[in-house]
Amino acid sequence: MEGSQAVIKCLKEQRVNTIFGYPGGMILPLFDALGKDSSIDFILTTHEQSSAHAADGYARASGKAGVCIATSGPGATNLVTGIATAFMDSVPMVIITGQVDSNLLGRDSFQETDIFGITMPITKHNFKLQSAKELIPLLRKAFALALSGRQGPVLIDIPKDFFYADIAYPENTTENKAAKPDADFIICAAEAIDEILKAERPVIIAGGGVVLGRAHKELIAFAEKYKLPVVSTLMGIGAFPNDHPLYMGFAGLHGRKSANYTVAEADLVIAVGSRFGDRQTGNIAHYIYEKHFIHIDIDPAEIDKNVHSSIGLSGDMKTILNLLMQREAVNNPDAWWKTLKKHKEKFAYEYTGKYDVPNIMHHISQTINKGDYAVVTDVGQHQMWAAQHIRRRTPRTWFTSGGLGTMGFGLPAALGIQLYYKNKKRVIHIAGDGGIKMTGSEYYTIAALRLPIISIIINNESLGMIRQLQKVYYGARYFSCNFEYKMNYVKYTESFGIRTYDVHSMDEFVEAFSNALALNEPQAIIVNAGKAFVEPMANTVSGINTFVNF
Amino acid sequence: MKYQIAILAENKPGVLTHVSGLISRRAFNIETINAGYTEENDVTRINIVVNAYNETELNKVIHQMAKLIDVIKIVNISELPSINRELIMVKVKADTPAVRADIVNIANIFRAHIVDVGHENVVLELTGEQEKLAALIDMLNCYDILEIARTGPIALSRGTTPIKNM
Ligand SMILES: Cc1ncc(C[n+]2csc(CCOP(=O)(O)OP(=O)(O)O)c2C)c(N)n1
Ligand SMILES: [Mg+2]
Numbered sequence: 001m002e003g004s005q006a007v008i009k010c011l012k013e014q015r016v017n018t019i020f021g022y023p024g025g026m027i028l029p030l031f032d033a034l035g036k037d038s039s040i041d042f043i044l045t046t047h048e049q050s051s052a053h054a055a056d057g058y059a060r061a062s063g064k065a066g067v068c069i070a071t072s073g074p075g076a077t078n079l080v081t082g083i084a085t086a087f088m089d090s091v092p093m094v095i096i097t098g099q100v101d102s103n104l105l106g107r108d109s110f111q112e113t114d115i116f117g118i119t120m121p122i123t124k125h126n127f128k129l130q131s132a133k134e135l136i137p138l139l140r141k142a143f144a145l146a147l148s149g150r151q152g153p154v155l156i157d158i159p160k161d162f163f164y165a166d167i168a169y170p171e172n173t174t175e176n177k178a179a180k181p182d183a184d185f186i187i188c189a190a191e192a193i194d195e196i197l198k199a200e201r202p203v204i205i206a207g208g209g210v211v212l213g214r215a216h217k218e219l220i221a222f223a224e225k226y227k228l229p230v231v232s233t234l235m236g237i238g239a240f241p242n243d244h245p246l247y248m249g250f251a252g253l254h255g256r257k258s259a260n261y262t263v264a265e266a267d268l269v270i271a272v273g274s275r276f277g278d279r280q281t282g283n284i285a286h287y288i289y290e291k292h293f294i295h296i297d298i299d300p301a302e303i304d305k306n307v308h309s310s311i312g313l314s315g316d317m318k319t320i321l322n323l324l325m326q327r328e329a330v331n332n333p334d335a336w337w338k339t340l341k342k343h344k345e346k347f348a349y350e351y352t353g354k355y356d357v358p359n360i361m362h363h364i365s366q367t368i369n370k371g372d373y374a375v376v377t378d379v380g381q382h383q384m385w386a387a388q389h390i391r392r393r394t395p396r397t398w399f400t401s402g403g404l405g406t407m408g409f410g411l412p413a414a415l416g417i418q419l420y421y422k423n424k425k426r427v428i429h430i431a432g433d434g435g436i437k438m439t440g441s442e443y444y445t446i447a448a449l450r451l452p453i454i455s456i457i458i459n460n461e462s463l464g465m466i467r468q469l470q471k472v473y474y475g476a477r478y479f480s481c482n483f484e485y486k487m488n489y490v491k492y493t494e495s496f497g498i499r500t501y502d503v504h505s506m507d508e509f510v511e512a513f514s515n516a517l518a519l520n521e522p523q524a525i526i527v528n529a530g531k532a533f534v535e536p537m538a539n540t541v542s543g544i545n546t547f548v549n550f
Numbered sequence: 551m552k553y554q555i556a557i558l559a560e561n562k563p564g565v566l567t568h569v570s571g572l573i574s575r576r577a578f579n580i581e582t583i584n585a586g587y588t589e590e591n592d593v594t595r596i597n598i599v600v601n602a603y604n605e606t607e608l609n610k611v612i613h614q615m616a617k618l619i620d621v622i623k624i625v626n627i628s629e630l631p632s633i634n635r636e637l638i639m640v641k642v643k644a645d646t647p648a649v650r651a652d653i654v655n656i657a658n659i660f661r662a663h664i665v666d667v668g669h670e671n672v673v674l675e676l677t678g679e680q681e682k683l684a685a686l687i688d689m690l691n692c693y694d695i696l697e698i699a700r701t702g703p704i705a706l707s708r709g710t711t712p713i714k715n716m
Contacts, residue, residue, distance in 0.1 A: 116564065120571050125619040128563060145619060301613035304606070 003132050004033035004163040007096070008040065010136050013172060014143045016067050017041060018058060018419060020051040022078075024071020026098030026111065029163035043419065043449075046441040048075050050412035052082020053439070056091050056153075057416030060399050061374065063214070065092040065146045066416065072099050073111030076157075077118065081406060084122040086153045088403025089235060090212055092146040093153035094139075095123075102159040116157050124152030132165035144174060150299040151212060181319055189323040192270075192294050192311045196226055196324070197331045199268035199292070201339075204228050205251065205280070208235030208402065209273015209297055211395040213317030216240065219272060222321045227333045229340055231259040233274050234387055238398040242391035243369075248340065252280045253538050254384040257347040257547070260538060262340060264545035270294045273317055276306040277403070286543035296320050349389070355506040357382060357458055357529050361389035363510060364428060364456075367517070372425045374399065374417055378410030378435035381464035384534045386430050397425070408438030411455065415442055418451045426452055426517075433459040433483065443496040446522050454516045455498075455524040457489055460531050468533050472548055493524035500524040552581060553608050554634065554705045556713055557596040557615065558588070558623040565620045569596055572618065576611050578602055582702025593622065593714075597704045625713040627705045636703040637677045640687065643694035645670040653693065660686045671696060 001009070007030060011019070018041045023031050034042050045051045048070045055066030066086075070079050076097040086093050100109045116128040125145050127138045135158065142154040181189075196202055210219050216239050223230050223246050230240045231251040240247055249256030251263050263269065269291055274280065276295075281287040284307065293309035295302070296317065303312030313320050351362045368375070368390075375390055376399040377383040383400055392398045399417060401409040414429040421427065436457050446453055458464075466481040493500045501512035503525055516523040539546040559565045566585055573580055581599040588595045602608040608626065615624050627634075644650040644667075653672055657664055662676035676686055680703065687698070707713060 117567070120564075120568060121575055126564075130563060150617075299617070301610070301617050303613075305610055305613075 001167060001169050002033070002163070003135055003165045003167055004029040006136055006167055006169050007139060007158075007163070008033045008037050009169060010139050011040060011067065014140070015064070018043065019067045019069060020045055020054040020058070020416065021069035022048045022051055022071070022075060024073075024075045024098065024111070026072040026100055026160045027069055027075070027096075028071075028098075029160060030069060030096070030098065033163075041419075043415070043445065045412060045415070046444050047439065048078035049082050049408070050415070050439050050442050050445070052079045052093075052095070053085065053406075053409050053412035054416035054419075054442075055093055055095075056082060056086040057376070057399060057413030058420050059086070059091050059093055059416075060089075060413070061396055061417040061420040063396070065094050065143055067094050067096070069096045070098070071111070072097060072115070073113050076113060076115040080118060080122065081408075083119055083153050083155065085401050085404045085406040085409055087122045087124070089208065089401065090151050091153065092151040094142045094146050095153060095155040097155065097157050098163075099157045099159045101161040103161070105159065115155065119155050122153075123155050124150075126155040126157070128157050129159060129162060132162040132167050135162055135167060136170050140172065140174060181315065181323065185313065185315065186323065188311055188313055189320065192313060193324055193327045195268060195292060195294060195311060196228075196270065197327070197329075199331070201266045201336045202226070202228050202268040202270060202333070203248070203262050203266040204230045205263065205269060205271045205274045206230055206232045206236040206239040207272065207274025208233065208239070209317060210236060210239035211273075213273055213298060214395075215273070215317035215321055216395045218318050218321035218325075220244070222325055225325050226329045226331055227337070228270070229262055229337075231255070231262055233277070233280050233402075234400060235402040236274060237387060238392035238395045239273075241393040243393060248344070250387050251544070253282065253540065253544075254388065254534055254536065255538070255544070256349075256388055257536050257545075258343045260536070260544040261343050261347070264543060265339070266291060268292045268294065270296070271309075272296045272321070273298070275302045278306075281307070282538055282540045282544045283542065353506060355509075355529075356532060357385045357527075358389050359506065360458075360509055360527060360529075361385050363506075364513065365390040367513060368428060369393070373397065374421060374425045374427050376400070376410050376414040376417055376427055376429045378431035379405045379407045379465075380432040380435060381460070381468060381532075381534045382430055382432045382458040384465075407432075407435035410435060411439050411442045411446075414453050414455070415446055415451065418446075418453050419449075426454070429453050429455040431455065431457050432464060433457060433461065433489065434463045436489075440492065443493055443498055443522075443524075447496040447498050451522055452520045453522050454513075455493070455522070457493075457524065457526050459489055459526055459528050461486070462531055464531065465534075467531065468537070471533065471550070472537070489526045493526075498522050498524050500526065503527050551604065551608075552599055552601055554627045554632070554703060555598045555600060555612070556625050556627050556705065557598065557621055558714055559594050559596060559618075560620040560622060561587070561592050561594045562620050565594060566596065568618050568620060569598075569615060572614055573598070573600060573611060576614060578611055584702045584704065597702065599703060623714050623716070625707075625716055627707060627713075631708040632705045633708065634679055634703050634705045635677055636680060636683060636701055637675065638683045638686070638698065638700040639665070640674045640676075640690055640695060641671055641697040642674065642690055643670060643696055644672045649693060653690070656686070656689050660689075662686060
């Protein structure tokens with residue numbers, strides 16, 4: 001069988017039905033084989049970076065490995081930001097790049113780059129093929145690695161001549177065995193319960209690992225059993241129902257005050273699938289002061305990496321949470337809850353219906369929580385406002401670039417997510433006027449496929465988050481953050497054939513959004529908002545329950 | 551602190567790059583690194599000496615390295631009873647019979663081998679622990695050292711248990 005055909009056969013064996021990518025000389029044999037096979041949908045994006053983000057979005061929504069393909073040289077290097085984004089958020093992906101013929105390697109041949117070397121630090125693992133007969137075993141291994149343990153992107157670089165080579169298709173002999181928790185582990189779990197029962201002011205931090213570990217049901221049961229308050233990280237939004245009485249909000253640098261106070265005052269932090277990133281903890285010395293930590297994570301290397309924990313439990317999240325529920329809840333959290341309820345009341349956000357971004361986000365939240373929707377954001381102020389004010393109840397309905405914070409992620413990711421959800425969930429995409437100019441070309445693909453994404457552009461005529469940083473840390477010396485030159489975003493999105501609403505007031509937004517929801521086609525809403533600052537903003541030097549004054 | 555680490559890895563292209571890349575990415579300095587086949591054909595043993603602030607910091611890197619797909623086993627040999635050796639070759643200028651005789655003497659004292667002699671130079675080879683090598687170089691510094699090549703240390707733990715079974 002020809003190498004390229006074998007690759008297609010293997011992709012089908014791995015149950016891949018959608019691939020994102022962009023053609024070029026060294027990957028053309030694979031395109032030729034893809035073209036002859038109608039059982040895999042191929043999505044041509046407008047840029048390789050978008051192929052990667054779209055495959056990433058597809059993976060975040062589906063839990064399957066997202067697949068993207070690109071050619072050597074510039075095609076491969078264009079993928080880099082997308083791969084790094086997926087790596088930082090532990091998203092399973094398989095990336096196939098074409099490479100120059102094996103006999104031309106190492107000669108600076110046309111479009112030869114060492115993508116193996118370039119992507120080494122931003123992939124879970126990568127392969128540089130040495131012979132055509134490795135093609136199928138390594139492709140299978142790439143899928144297995146991407147999806148096992150702590151998930152992540154795996155790249156496989158294939159010299160073009162291997163696609164033409166005649167290879168035997170090896171039988172698939174891999175089997176999955178689930179590991180049983182060992183004795184040590186069970187002892188640690190018992191100690192962890194002791195700590196929990198002993199704690200006066202415990203809190204759970206729910207991270208993206210809960211979503212990836214499919215453990216949200218166990219998390220709810222665990223929190224309910226011991227009446228533990230729950231905060232979520234940026235990546236953990238949706239891991240715990242945001243309307244649950246035990247939920248204290250999104251915590252972190254721009255977290256809700258109720259959530260940040262809960263963490264700051266806690267004597268025991270139970271981190272579930274969260275890595276104590278610096279956006280979560282702020283100043284680490286303040287953060288750990290007089291606290292105990294129980295750290296639960298799939299990745300043993302995360303335990304004690306950023307914060308030293310008294311108990312680290314590394315393994316399958318569901319198994320661990322189940323182990324932690326095998327004791328009677330003899331703790332008495334009443335006094336702690338009295339404090340927490342006060343925080344909830346004191347720091348509740350007052351939605352006035354005024355025309356500003358928090359109220360817009362609130363309106364979106366109220367509206368979409370009546371149905372099945374997924375929210376995808378870009379990076380910047382609008383992202384933080386969305387995280388603060390849009391409530392999510394179930395996992396895989398909130399998508400954002402957390403670890404890398406990649407502007408331009410949103411629109412192509414929305415494409416991948418909508419392709420996966422089809423008509424089961426509609427995607428609401430929220431971007432800033434800066435980020436949308438980075439990957440806005442993807443409106444072309446979205447329009448061409450008539451994907452019913454509703455794209456909301458928050459136009460504050462600035463790189464709002466940069467403006468905010470310059471205000472706080474650079475004496476309000478605003479430089480290269482304001483868009484003095486005006487462009488017409490309405491005409492821009494319309495030029496792709498996307499119906500667009502131009503909004504200047506709350507009433508106009510409410511009307512535009514309701515019209516957009518009523519129509520099953522791609523649409524854009526340009527929200528012309530003034531410049532403002534995202535509050536709260538925790539003071540990174542003095543602790544997450546101290547805040548910057550604007 | 552310097553730590554001697556032994557890594558068993560699958561003998562695949564890029565293994566050394568994966569390992570060394572990770573160490574430098576995590577902001578550690580590699581003092582020495584060497585690699586070679588082992589008693590098993592497809593297994594490479596990589597011996598590294600790294601400079602780490604303390605054992606906690608070292609363990610973080612060890613955990614990260616354990617995650618590398620091709621890494622089979624990784625052990626901090628420094629914390630085990632072990633034997634540590636390095637091989638060094640030193641080329642010294644010896645253009646008079648007197649100097650040559652001196653150097654042969656020094657070699658004998660250190661039990662170093664003279665592995666090459668030319669009209670104007672000799673090459674010494676010595677295997678041993680690092681202090682011993684340092685002492686030899688110190689002595690030879692009184693003469694004109696032309697060139698030094700060294701392997702970097704390798705280490706084996708004492709007892710019957712190979713590190714792959716630890
Ligand atoms: C690719 C990339 N470049 C630069 C940054 C730094 N950055 C973070 S937020 C931001 C501004 C985003 O502006 P906009 O998209 O308009 O969103 P806003 O903050 O105004 O809501 C920038 C430049 C980044 N996160 N990603
Ligand atoms: Mg903006």
